[in-house]
Amino acid sequence: MYCLCAAGLSAILPKIALAGPEEAAARVNEITGGFASDDDLIVLDLPEIAENGNAVKVAFDIDSPMTRENYVRAVYILADGNPEPDVATFNFSPAMGACFASTRMRLSKTQNIHVIAAFSDGSFSSASAKVKVTIGGCGG
8 A cells, every 4th residue: 555655656746857058058048048158257256166065155246337327237147957047146236336246056966057147238248167066955
């Protein structure tokens, strides 16, 4: 009786699929319309190796005048190996005077982290870095 219930539950419960580089690239294209460029406007602060994927620090600083005419509207953080590529979105305004933030994220395995900045003039900038995770944060 119990074996049957367990087998039935395993057939009903969805399997967790991890996002991959294709899903992250599709999300980047969705955000930017395919017009993101890698440049040195974005400075990333990520560990090269994270001993535990449960709380990996990610910080960014973006060189922007943050004036009414030229500012960063939003910053997207994506991870291409988590179940969902979207990690966080930060919204900014010229009143903030600077564009930087820091947060912690959970990483399930070694993967690439992508940061995309959307500017007020409709342009985009991006930066990426690989974080090696020794103990996964999503049940690994």
